[in-house]
Amino acid sequence: MNIIACLKQVPDTESQIKIGSAGTSIVTDDIKWVMNPYDEFGVEEALRLKEKHGGEVTVVGLGPKRVTESIRTALAMGADRGILITDEGLEGSDALATAKAIAAAVKDLDYDIVFAGQRGVDDDQGLVGATVAELLGIPQLSLIVKVEVAEDGKTVKVERPIEGETLVIESSLPAMITSQKGLNEPRYASLPGIMKAKKKPLEEKSLADLGLDAADFGADARKLKILELTPPPARKAGKMVEGETPQEKAANLAKLLYDEAKVL
Amino acid sequence: MAQGVWTIAEQRDGAIRKITYEIVSEGRRLADALGQDLTVILLGSNIKAKASELGQYGADKVLVCDDSRLDPYTTDAYVSVISGLVKDGDPAVLLVGASTEGKDLASRLSARLDVAMAQDCTAFSIEDGNLVATRPIYAGKAYAKVTFENSFPQMAAARPKVMELNEPDESKSADVVDAEFTLDEGELKTKVLDVVKDESGKVDLTEADKIVSGGRGMKGPENYKILEELADLIGASVGASRSAVDAGWRPHSDQVGQTGKVVSPNLYVACGISGAIQHLAGMSTSKVIVAINKDEDAPIFQKADYGVVGDLFDVVPALTEEVAKYF
Numbered sequence: 362m363n364i365i366a367c368l369k370q371v372p373d374t375e376s377q378i379k380i381g382s383a384g385t386s387i388v389t390d391d392i393k394w395v396m397n398p399y400d401e402f403g404v405e406e407a408l409r410l411k412e413k414h415g416g417e418v419t420v421v422g423l424g425p426k427r428v429t430e431s432i433r434t435a436l437a438m439g440a441d442r443g444i445l446i447t448d449e450g451l452e453g454s455d456a457l458a459t460a461k462a463i464a465a466a467v468k469d470l471d472y473d474i475v476f477a478g479q480r481g482v483d484d485d486q487g488l489v490g491a492t493v494a495e496l497l498g499i500p501q502l503s504l505i506v507k508v509e510v511a512e513d514g515k516t517v518k519v520e521r522p523i524e525g526e527t528l529v530i531e532s533s534l535p536a537m538i539t540s541q542k543g544l545n546e547p548r549y550a551s552l553p554g555i556m557k558a559k560k561k562p563l564e565e566k567s568l569a570d571l572g573l574d575a576a577d578f579g580a581d582a583r584k585l586k587i588l589e590l591t592p593p594p595a596r597k598a599g600k601m602v603e604g605e606t607p608q609e610k611a612a613n614l615a616k617l618l619y620d621e622a623k624v625l
Numbered sequence: 626m627a628q629g630v631w632t633i634a635e636q637r638d639g640a641i642r643k644i645t646y647e648i649v650s651e652g653r654r655l656a657d658a659l660g661q662d663l664t665v666i667l668l669g670s671n672i673k674a675k676a677s678e679l680g681q682y683g684a685d686k687v688l689v690c691d692d693s694r695l696d697p698y699t700t701d702a703y704v705s706v707i708s709g710l711v712k713d714g715d716p717a718v719l720l721v722g723a724s725t726e727g728k729d730l731a732s733r734l735s736a737r738l739d740v741a742m743a744q745d746c747t748a749f750s751i752e753d754g755n756l757v758a759t760r761p762i763y764a765g766k767a768y769a770k771v772t773f774e775n776s777f778p779q780m781a782a783a784r785p786k787v788m789e790l791n792e793p794d795e796s797k798s799a800d801v802v803d804a805e806f807t808l809d810e811g812e813l814k815t816k817v818l819d820v821v822k823d824e825s826g827k828v829d830l831t832e833a834d835k836i837v838s839g840g841r842g843m844k845g846p847e848n849y850k851i852l853e854e855l856a857d858l859i860g861a862s863v864g865a866s867r868s869a870v871d872a873g874w875r876p877h878s879d880q881v882g883q884t885g886k887v888v889s890p891n892l893y894v895a896c897g898i899s900g901a902i903q904h905l906a907g908m909s910t911s912k913v914i915v916a917i918n919k920d921e922d923a924p925i926f927q928k929a930d931y932g933v934v935g936d937l938f939d940v941v942p943a944l945t946e947e948v949a950k951y952f
Contacts (some may be wrong), residue, residue: 374883374903378766387767398884455741482883485762486744491732500814501700503729506877518818522878523725524829528697529819536814542884543877584776585741588757591768593909599930610933611943614915617931619951622913624835624892625859 362416362514364407365467367477367493368400368435370428374482380590386453387590396431399478402540405547406508407476408439414510416473417441421466423451423459429563436558437550443563450568453580456484460492462578465571468497472535473514479504479539487539494537502532506543510534627777630656631716633707634667634679634687635727637697641667641675643832644722646682648783650791651749652720653683658751659717664688665799666710668703670696673801680799682791688714688804694813697820698726700733701813706806708737716778718756720749723782724831731782741773743781745887747910756781764883764906785832786889787910830881833862835892836911838881840866840904842897842918842937846874851938852896855945858952864888866898882907896937900925917941 372378373393381388396404407418418440422428425447432443446462454462467475475497480487487503494501506527507520517536521528522543550558568575576582602617604610618625632652634645649665656663662685667676669691676687690706707730711719721731723745735742747768748759755772756779762769773779823829830836837856839849849863856863865875867882881888883903893911898904900916900923908914909928916929917937926932933940 372763374764376763378763380767387763457736457739457741460736480744483763485760485764486742487728488732488735488742488744491729492736495733495736501729501733502815503700503732504725521725524832525823525826527821527823528817529821530815531818532815542880583741584774585743586772586774588770588772590762591770593761593765593768596909596914596928597930599914599926599928599932601926601932601934607935607939608943608947610935611940611947614931614933614944615947615951618892618913618915618948622892622930624913625948625951 362410362414362473362510363471364410364416364418365470365472365475366400366404366407366418366420366435366440367463367475368404368420368422368431369397369424369481370394370431371397371481371483380592384589385587394427396434397478397481399480399482399540399542401547402542402544403476403478404435404438404440405545406540407474408548409545410474410508410510411439414514419444419470421446421463423447423463432563433558434550436561436563437554438548439554442561445563445565446571447565448568450575450578453583454578455583455585456486456488456492457584458578458582460489460496462568462571462573463489464493464496465573466566467493474517474535475499475537477537477539479541490537490539497537499535499537500532501537501539502530503539504541505538506541508538508544627715627717629661629664629714629716630659630718630720631664631666631711631714631778632720633730634665635722635724636667636669636672636675639671641678642724644724644727644785645679646790647785647788648720648722649679649682649684651783651788653791655718655749655751655756659754661717662686664714664716666707668695668706676801677798680797681793681795683797684799686800686802688802690804690806692808694808697817699813699815699817700729701815702808703730704733704737705808705812707734709806710804711738711778719778719780721780721782723784727782731780735780738778738780740778740780741776743771745784746781747784747787749781755779764903765909766902766906784887784889784910827862830862830864830879830886830888833888833890835859835861836864836881836888836890837861837894837896838864838866838898839869839896840898841868843869843874848938849875851941855894855941855948858945858948861892866904895925895929896941898925899923900928
């Protein structure tokens with residue numbers, strides 16, 4: 362099986378997010394960048410499918426040069442080769458443009474499944490996987506927690522939890538699968554894995570390499586415009602519930618929830 | 626010239642889901658601000674009879690596509706039919722509910738239409754005749770106000786349980802129309818093989834009115850019994866923090882947080898949850914937050930409307946007892 366796993370970097374979830382002076386982007390100076398957690402599930406599932414069915418895993422990353430580090434991590438986990446799509450002209454691209462670049466890099470590769478995280482924990486949009494699938498003309502299976510490829514390699518069976526039920530869905534291959542938490546526990550790269558990763562092929566592709574026009578990418582080409590970023594709305598200050606004993610506190614809380622908050 | 630606000634209804638098992646009424650209500654407000662009409666797109670099988678309910682929440686028109694191939698929901702069928710309707714109807718604004726299937730639909734539909742899309746929005750307005758959407762980013766550590774450039778219809782998905790529901794008005798009705806559509810079976814690459822219902826019968830966390838949630842302070846899976854007792858009494862669903870899920874105490878589907886579910890209930894009771902920023906990301910739009918924790922310095926108390934410093938093993942059962950007195 363040939364599998365592609367897409368990834369990007371996001372600020373580590375512990376990071377404090379500060380809004381820049383222009384008010385339309387965040388300050389990136391002190392940020393620790395990590396592989397998007399949902400993309401990790403995709404890389405891991407790709408590796409498991411390769412272990413089961415044989416084949417190759419190609420990791421495709423998009424972003425500035427620092428994304429190389431996350432691609433190396435995926436290689437150290439066991440992926441076979443990496444492609445980094447990197448170009449100054451990509452900076453500030455919206456989902457439509459980002460997907461266009463990824464699809465251009467992937468379209469001439471051999472693949473049965475393309476994995477992407479269900480969303481990036483920076484933008485929280487969840488659009489790139491679907492848009493890449495649309496551009497490649499393949500079905501998408503989003504928010505998936507279980508993947509089973511058929512013996513003949515022609516179809517895949519997946520599970521998607523929705524509200525109150527889990528759907529079992531079958532799709533023809535090739536297909537895009539976006540990973541949801543619960544799909545798997547990603548492995549840690551081993552030391553031998555890290556050493557091997559240094560020798561695995563990792564190529565860089567610019568927009569020009571992909572035959573793309575820079576005018577279609579970047580902040581100026583955005584169809585979704587950011588007017589301003591603000592800190593989260595402040596909540597009204599809360600109160601500590603009084604009482605000498607747990608029973609008293611519980612009684613006071615119950616009264617507040619009934620009479621004041623009126624939520625019971 | 627793109628005109629009109631459209632919303633896409635979500636239905637399951639022959640009934641329209643509540644999130645639809647939320648987006649119809651919001652759609653009505655946006656249509657009023659634009660001075661234009663509100664249309665609801667309703668796809669399904671044997672669903673036409675339900676179309677009239679949508680008028681009560683403010684829809685002017687319902688476009689119905691009633692066909693056995695439109696139930697259950699599949700990405701391919703819905704994107705194909707709806708993109709066709711959109712190309713014919715040329716709406717200015719297109720709203721979807723950000724439920725699981727709503728997000729799936731919105732992501733592929735926006736790609737099919739080659740338009741910008743704002744997911745999981747918590748507020749909308751019209752400014753200079755354009756849709757402006759407010760949405761949390763970086764797990765709610767910041768909020769982005771976004772708008773659309775050269776991109777019609779202006780597409781957005783609303784976070785469940787945030788848009789204010791209109792009072793249904795039985796005197797109002799919508800014009801129900803059977804919409805013409807074509808569906809090429811060759812386009813349908815996926816098939817729903819099975820639907821496995823969740824045994825608990827509890828409301829999904831993302832749509833629950835009330836949630837009682839437990840974290841590391843619960844100390845083990847068997848202790849969730851005390852949360853379940855409180856939850857059963859007040860009609861709540863039970864959630865968990867990432868620590869509890871990673872420890873194997875609760876299933877992934879119970880996790881509230883940045884890599885779990887984003888919830889917006891009227892009441893969120895956090896028990897033994899310290900309030901890590903990733904957890905807050907999942908519940909910060911809750912209307913009322915209660916925190917019960919032994920540690921008075923736990924960060925959760927800064928977000929809570931009501932804080933109880935105490936041992937949850939004493940406080941929670943006591944709370945169940947006290948609340949029971951009101952029933």
